[in-house]
Amino acid sequence: MSTYVLSGSPHVHDKQDVNKIMWGVVYALIPALLVSIYFFGLPALLTTLIAVVSCVLFEYLIQRFIFKSTELTIKDGSAVITGLLLAFNVPSSLPWWQMVIGSLVAIGIAKMTFGGLGKNPFNPALVGRVFMLISFPVEMTTWPKVSPLSTQLTDIVTGPTSLGIVKEGLMKGETVSQLMHNVPSYTDMFIGNIGGSLGEISALAIILGGIYMLFKKIITWHIPISYILTVFVFTGILWLINPEKYADPIFHLLAGGLMLGAIFMATDMVTSPINHKAQIIFGLGCGVLTVLIRIWGAYPEGVSFAILIMNAVTPILNRTIKPKRFGGK
Amino acid sequence: MIGLKTFPLGGVHPEEGKYTAKKSIEILPIPESVYIPLSQSLGAPSVPIVNKGDRVKTGQLIAKGEAFISANIHSSVTGVVEKIDEWIDASGYRKKAIIIKTEPDEWEEGILPQNQLNPTIVLSKEEIIQRIKEKGIVGMGGATFPTHVKLSIPQGKKAEYLIINGVECEPYLTSDHRLMLEKGEEILIGIQILMKAVDVNKAIIGIEANKLDAIEHLTKLSAKYQGIEVQGLKLKYPQGAEKQLIKALVNREVPSGKLPIEVGCVVQNVGTAFAVYEAVQFNKPLIDRVVTISGKNFNGGNFLVRIGTPIKALIDKCGGLPENTEKIINGGPMMGKALVSTDVPVTKGTSGILVFTSEMSHRMPVYNCIRCGKCVSVCPMGLEPILLEKIVENNKWEMAEKEHILDCIECGSCQYTCPAGRPLLDMIRLGKNKVNQIIRSRGK
Numbered sequence: 001m002s003t004y005v006l007s008g009s010p011h012v013h014d015k016q017d018v019n020k021i022m023w024g025v026v027y028a029l030i031p032a033l034l035v036s037i038y039f040f041g042l043p044a045l046l047t048t049l050i051a052v053v054s055c056v057l058f059e060y061l062i063q064r065f066i067f068k069s070t071e072l073t074i075k076d077g078s079a080v081i082t083g084l085l086l087a088f089n090v091p092s093s094l095p096w097w098q099m100v101i102g103s104l105v106a107i108g109i110a111k112m113t114f115g116g117l118g119k120n121p122f123n124p125a126l127v128g129r130v131f132m133l134i135s136f137p138v139e140m141t142t143w144p145k146v147s148p149l150s151t152q153l154t155d156i157v158t159g160p161t162s163l164g165i166v167k168e169g170l171m172k173g174e175t176v177s178q179l180m181h182n183v184p185s186y187t188d189m190f191i192g193n194i195g196g197s198l199g200e201i202s203a204l205a206i207i208l209g210g211i212y213m214l215f216k217k218i219i220t221w222h223i224p225i226s227y228i229l230t231v232f233v234f235t236g237i238l239w240l241i242n243p244e245k246y247a248d249p250i251f252h253l254l255a256g257g258l259m260l261g262a263i264f265m266a267t268d269m270v271t272s273p274i275n276h277k278a279q280i281i282f283g284l285g286c287g288v289l290t291v292l293i294r295i296w297g298a299y300p301e302g303v304s305f306a307i308l309i310m311n312a313v314t315p316i317l318n319r320t321i322k323p324k325r326f327g328g329k
Numbered sequence: 330m331i332g333l334k335t336f337p338l339g340g341v342h343p344e345e346g347k348y349t350a351k352k353s354i355e356i357l358p359i360p361e362s363v364y365i366p367l368s369q370s371l372g373a374p375s376v377p378i379v380n381k382g383d384r385v386k387t388g389q390l391i392a393k394g395e396a397f398i399s400a401n402i403h404s405s406v407t408g409v410v411e412k413i414d415e416w417i418d419a420s421g422y423r424k425k426a427i428i429i430k431t432e433p434d435e436w437e438e439g440i441l442p443q444n445q446l447n448p449t450i451v452l453s454k455e456e457i458i459q460r461i462k463e464k465g466i467v468g469m470g471g472a473t474f475p476t477h478v479k480l481s482i483p484q485g486k487k488a489e490y491l492i493i494n495g496v497e498c499e500p501y502l503t504s505d506h507r508l509m510l511e512k513g514e515e516i517l518i519g520i521q522i523l524m525k526a527v528d529v530n531k532a533i534i535g536i537e538a539n540k541l542d543a544i545e546h547l548t549k550l551s552a553k554y555q556g557i558e559v560q561g562l563k564l565k566y567p568q569g570a571e572k573q574l575i576k577a578l579v580n581r582e583v584p585s586g587k588l589p590i591e592v593g594c595v596v597q598n599v600g601t602a603f604a605v606y607e608a609v610q611f612n613k614p615l616i617d618r619v620v621t622i623s624g625k626n627f628n629g630g631n632f633l634v635r636i637g638t639p640i641k642a643l644i645d646k647c648g649g650l651p652e653n654t655e656k657i658i659n660g661g662p663m664m665g666k667a668l669v670s671t672d673v674p675v676t677k678g679t680s681g682i683l684v685f686t687s688e689m690s691h692r693m694p695v696y697n698c699i700r701c702g703k704c705v706s707v708c709p710m711g712l713e714p715i716l717l718e719k720i721v722e723n724n725k726w727e728m729a730e731k732e733h734i735l736d737c738i739e740c741g742s743c744q745y746t747c748p749a750g751r752p753l754l755d756m757i758r759l760g761k762n763k764v765n766q767i768i769r770s771r772g773k
Contacts, residue, residue, distance in 0.1 A: 005656040005667065005690040006421070008755050010741030012343055012500065012662040012689070016703075016748045018696045076696070118697030118749070220706075274702035274715065318716075325711035325733060326338055326572065327585040 016217065018117075021269075022077035024218045028209035029084045029264065035192045035202040040092040041150030044198050050096050052083030054103035062112045078117045082106050085125035088199025088260060089304070090132065093144045093156050098136050102128040122311045123271045126304050133304075143195040161196045162189065162255040166247050167300040175244040180251075189254035200257040210263035219267040222279040223286075227262040228253060230287025238295065246295065258290065261303035271311040278321040285310045333538055335563035336573040339709035341742045343566055343663065345539060346500045349623045352630040354507050357646060359431050363406050363637030364416045364674040365391070366426045370467040371474045372398030377427055383410045388437035388614050391427055394465070400475040400677075401465035403614035405635040406431040419659040419676065421669045429637070441611040448518050450525060450609070457526045457609055464608035465615045465677075469600035470494055470505075470569065471660055473678035476601055480526045482590060489593035490579055491524050491532040493602060495547075496562060496569035498537060499661025502681040504619040505599050507631045509536070509543040513550045516599050519606030520557055527595045530556045533578050534599070537562045566663060567740035571596045573709050585736050600680070620675055622647055624684035634675045640682050641671040655690035658683040663741045696749035704743035704753055710736045714743035714753040721760035726767055729760045737761060 036044040059079040063069050073079075086106050090099065106128030114120045133140045143164075144156040160168070162183045169179040184194045192202025200206075213219045231252055238246035252258065257265075266272060266286050273282050286306045293302025368374040373396035385391055385404040392402040408431040415423035452460060462477035482488055493516075497505040509516060520532050534551075536544045536559065544561050551557040560578055562568055572583045574596060581592035589596050597605075600618065607613040616636055622643050623629035629647055640657070644650055650657075650671075658665040659673065660681060675682075704714035712733060720729045737757050744754040 004654075004669065006669065007656075007667055007692060008752075008758065009660075009665055009667075009739075010663045010745045010754070011656065011658055011665065011667065011683075011685065012745065013693055013750070014341070014343075014746045014748075016746070017693060017750065018699055018748050021699070021701070021748055116697065118699045269699050269701040272700075274700055274713065275705045276702075279702075323705055323708075323711050323713065324338065325585070326576075326709060326736070327582045327587070328711065328733075329584075 019076050021218050022081060024213065024216050025081050025264070026077055026084065028212045028218070029081070029088070029199070031205035031208045032088065032199045032202060032260070033084070035205040036088075036092065036198050039146040039148055039192055039201060040144060040198065041147060041152065043144070043153055043156065044092040046096070046153070047090065047092050047094055047099060047198060048084065048087040050099045051087035051103055052080055054100045055079045055083035055086065055107050058104055058107040059112065062108060063116075073116055076117060079107060082111065082124045082128075084199070085264060086128045089125060089129040089197050089257065090140060091143050092198045093142060093158070094139055098132060098139060101135070102132040105131040118270055120270055121314070122308055123265055123268050126265060126308050130304055130308065145195050146193055159195050161300065162194060162251070163294065163300040166251075167294075170245070176247050177244060183251070186250060186254055197257060200260040203254050203259045206259040206263055213263075213267075220276065220279070222276045223267050223272055223283040224262045226280045226283030227266055227286045228258065230284045231258060231291055234288060234291045252291070252294070256294070256301045257303040261290070261307055262286070265303070266307050266310070271314060273314050273317045273321070275318075275321065275323040277323065278317040281321060282310050282314065282317060285313060333561045333563045334577045335565050336568060336577040336709065338711055339707045339742060340565040340567065341707050341745055342564065343500050343745060346623070346625065347503050347506070347539065348501070349503045349621055349629045349631055350506055352503075352507070354511055354619055354631045354633055357632040357634045357638065357643060359406055359434070359635055360638050360642045361431060362411065363429050363431060363635060364426045364639060364672075365402060365405065365429065365637035366416065366418045366424055366674065366676055367392050367402065368418070368424055369402060369473060369636075369676040369678065370394075370400040371472060372396060372400070374425065375399055375402045377413055379410050379427065381410055381412050384408070385410060385429060386437045387434050388440045388616055390614070394475065398475055398478055400467050401463060401614070403465055403616050404429060405616035405637050407435040408432045416674070417670050417672050419666050419668060419673050419679070426674070439612050443607055443611045443613060446514055446518075447610040450518075450522055452609060454526055454528060457522055460609050461526070461605055464613065466601065466604050466608055467615070467677050468598055469604060469618060469677065469680070470598035471664065471678050471680055476597070476605065479595065479597070480523070482527060482595075486590045487593060488527045488529050488590060488595050489531065490595070491520065491527060491529050492575055492578055492589075492594050492596040493520055493532055493534040493599055494569055494574055494596055495534050495536040495540070495543065495599040496574060497540070498566045498569040499663055499665075499681075501623045501683055502621050502661050503623070504621045504631055504680050506540050506543055508603055508619050509540070509599055510546055512603055513546050515606045516602045517547070517550055517554050517557060518610070519602035519604075521554060522605055522609050523597055523602060524556065529595075532557045534559045535562050535568070535574050535578050536560070537564050537568060539564055567709055567738070567742065570709065570738050570740055572738070585733060615677055618675070618677065618679065620679055621681040622684070623681065624686070625689060626686065627651060627684045629684075636677060637674045639672050639674050640668070643675070643682055644671060644684065650684060651686055653687045654684055655687045656685040658685065663745065664739065693750040695751060698749050698751055701748060703746045703748065707742040707746045709740060709742065710738060712737060714757060715751070717760060718751060718753050718756040721756040726760070726763055730764050730767075734760050734764055
């Protein structure tokens with residue numbers, strides 16, 4: 001008598017799996033990477049490569065020699081995502097060794113310490129970025145100006161980001177309408193012809209990636225939309241109150257890392273809530289914190305901190321906000 | 330198509346695989362021996378009333394359902410009782426069965442030939458329920474709950490709608506689909522009988538939109554029958570689940586832990602309606618049923634099979650098992666049971682037999698949960714499968730109960746969709762068992 005496989009139902013499975021999801025995110029990041037390479041040239045490509053290679057390598061080494069596991073989780077693509085996002089969150093001119101240290105913190109401390117993919121409470125790339133921001137404050141806030149397809153690796157011309165221009169100017173007592181002359185046009189900000197972190201510059205490329213992920217059912221609309229909408233409404237109210245003191249909401253959507261944060265960082269499955277209701281609140285919290293930091297905080301940009309703080313709140317959201325139950329009271 | 334309804338919460342869209350939808354129902358020849366399990370319905374096993382060596386006729390009562398929830402069992406063939414012994418069934422365990430060596434059919438007296446349509450309902454409400462009980466009719470959608478119990482409306486409750494389940498949302502299965510196409514008129518008369526039994530003047534047949542021909546056919550036929558309406562449904566699994574179907578058709582939510590009658594509904598499957606028609610109009614007990622046999626790259630079909638026929642006979646009829654067969658499933662791929670052997674007989678609840686080759690027989694590798702929340706968004710009961718999995722893993726039974734683990738209908742949507750391949754439903758089943766045990770021990 002032959003023997004048959006016995007297992008509980010269901011006997012079929014959706015085509016989606018962890019690897020496909022993670023590599024899907026990698027594909028979704030490619031448009032933004034291409035735009036960066038175009039506007040910042042060779043340094044952008046090199047910085048990204050260093051980040052990706054060191055993230056994957058650190059994960060491999062930790063898995064192999066500390067966990068002593070034969071399982072190779074680097075195939076799942078999540079370390080590649082961390083590398084890409086880490087590179088996207090730094091200036092393209094960052095010294096290579098700082099990038100390597102940032103990768104070690106992201107993968108080693110923020111991810112593998114907790115047990116690897118799925119176990120980490122905080123977004124690894126953001127932990128790496130914030131670590132670098134605190135450790136290397138000068139290099140992390142020296143923003144190269146765009147120079148399309150440049151191959152120059154040293155003596156890069158630098159300048160402040162749009163958010164930096166507005167924040168500093170306002171502190172000096174200038175008005176928004178005066179400052180807006182120094183800020184790139186919204187069209188440039190939309191396509192990415194602006195200074196800033198490597199991968200955050202082009203709202204267009206990031207939105208394209210986001211649409212791809214929505215289409216592939218890797219993310220849902222809940223976090224990005226509630227995050228972006230909150231920032232829009234909050235800054236919109238402030239702008240209506242005093243347009244000379246607060247920049248308009250479109251500026252806030254296009255400037256800095258909001259799009260990258262809302263579409264790629266806040267949507268990280270591992271560190272965001274599991275049900276849609278809680279996700280909307282998560283996005284709302286990210287939005288409020290981002291605006292608070294941007295306008296009243298010490299830093300010109302608050303996306304990283306906002307998401308990290310909401311990462312910490314995620315377990316509470318999961319515990320307190322329950323999905324609607326069928327036949328429940 | 331306009332006006333398709335569905336349930337709002339959760340659900341998945343597995344590949345349909347309805348390969349046998351165009352294959353007419355064929356009569357499977359009677360095998361040499363039948364193996365009729367004494368436990369074919371939900372509730373207590375039936376008690377045999379025949380002995381080894383007895384000669385029985387087709388349709389003769391051979392085991393009585395004595396408990397409140399239990400059903401009579403009739404001989405599906407004419408022949409001699411070879412023995413009453415243990416035989417493997419779909420659960421994988423050996424259980425008591427009546428084994429009969431078959432001879433040419435000789436029908437029990439009183440069972441009328443079923444070749445002519447009989448639309449006149451002469452029995453009263455009570456007589457109908459009594460007849461259904463006598464003839465051993467059970468829910469044929471797979472749950473096998475004794476139909477007479479379901480039709481006996483508890484004191485103080487009133488049914489408003491009879492819901493007829495023609496959804497067949499399980500992939501591959503087409504037995505209900507074929508029955509609706511080929512026995513439409515009979516089903517409609519069966520529905521009228523059921524309407525009389527539960528005293529309602531409104532019945533709604535729910536059919537998913539992948540069976541447009543059945544929707545059209547029954548809509549046309551139902552014009553003649555008062556109070557029967559056909560409603561098309563959007564494709565979504567698990568729409569055939571009782572609570573989801575009621576929600577989709579009449580927008581009422583059966584409260585947690587309660588039965589459909591709580592919201593004035595009684596749900597019956599189309600196959601059951603057909604069996605009721607045959608029992609009430611012709612005295613015919615439930616001794617055969619339509620079974621789909623199917624699989625990817627398997628030349629399957631839909632067969633009218635005598636209860637107790639080993640599935641081997643069905644498989645042989647379709648040219649035998651392909652060489653790389655590794656899994657055989659009793660039922661659909663979402664909720665069916667993997668079988669141990671092809672000796673397992675067809676019972677009243679067997680809607681299909683699936684033959685899976687090696688590439689479809691194994692589960693994907695298990696990863697860490699990535700907290701994507703897909704299991705939560707597809708759960709049609711609004712539960713959090715990932716949370717329940719963790720709770721069960723940690724043996725936190727009270728917490729499991731508090732998180733409504735018993736609401737789970739075991740549709741498998743969570744595990745189907747989990748990109749990390751986690752054994753969510755396996756763990757939830759385990760937890761449900763444990764929590765049920767605890768609740769029972771509390772009552773003592």
